[in-house]
Amino acid sequence: MATNRKKLVLDHLNELNKAVTAKDIAAALSLDRTNISRYLNELYKENQIKKLPGRPVLYQATLSDEDKEEEDHNKKAFSRLIGYDASLKEMVQQAESAILYPPNGLHTIIFGQTGTGKSLFAECMYQYAVESKALSADAPFITYNCAxxxxNPQLLFGHIFGVK
Structure with a gap:
C-alpha cells in the first residue's frame, strides 16, 4: 500500500513539473501530510526527486537528461554573475527559493556596498523568474535606487505604493 502511495506522490510531482511543498501534495492527493513527507524524503534519498533549500522545503521531480540539457540551455540568468556557482552559490539558491516560494514568491531587498552588483543581481533574479515562469515574459522590471x-523617503513610498 505504501509503495503505491509513494508512486502516486512521484507521479503527481512528475505531472506538476514545478516545486511544491508536502502540504500542497497532501491537499491535492487527500492524504496525511506526515506520510507525504516520509514518502518525499524516501524518494529524495533514492534520487528520484529534488529537494530545494528553504522554508518550507520544496520538492520537485528530477528532470530527464533531455530536460536537464534544455533547462541548462535556457536557465542562464545567474550565470552572468561571477561566482554564481561558487562564492555566490548560497545567495543564488536563496534568490531562487524566494522567487519560487509558493504561492507567489517572496519580496526581497538587496543590501550591499556601492558597486558590488546589487542591480545586476536583481536583474538576474528577474530573468530567473521569467525563465521559471514565475513571471510572465512581458512583466516589467522596475528598479529604485533607495539612496x-x-x-525624502516619502517620495519613495509614493513611487512604490502610489499617492492619493
Whole structure:
C-alpha cells in the first residue's frame, strides 16, 4: 500500500513539473501530510526527486537528461554573475527559493556596498523568474535606487505604493 502511495506522490510531482511543498501534495492527493513527507524524503534519498533549500522545503521531480540539457540551455540568468556557482552559490539558491516560494514568491531587498552588483543581481533574479515562469515574459522590471530617496523617503513610498 505504501509503495503505491509513494508512486502516486512521484507521479503527481512528475505531472506538476514545478516545486511544491508536502502540504500542497497532501491537499491535492487527500492524504496525511506526515506520510507525504516520509514518502518525499524516501524518494529524495533514492534520487528520484529534488529537494530545494528553504522554508518550507520544496520538492520537485528530477528532470530527464533531455530536460536537464534544455533547462541548462535556457536557465542562464545567474550565470552572468561571477561566482554564481561558487562564492555566490548560497545567495543564488536563496534568490531562487524566494522567487519560487509558493504561492507567489517572496519580496526581497538587496543590501550591499556601492558597486558590488546589487542591480545586476536583481536583474538576474528577474530573468530567473521569467525563465521559471514565475513571471510572465512581458512583466516589467522596475528598479529604485533607495539612496536617491535618502533625504525624502516619502517620495519613495509614493513611487512604490502610489499617492492619493
Amino acid at each position: 536617491d530617496y535618502a533625504q
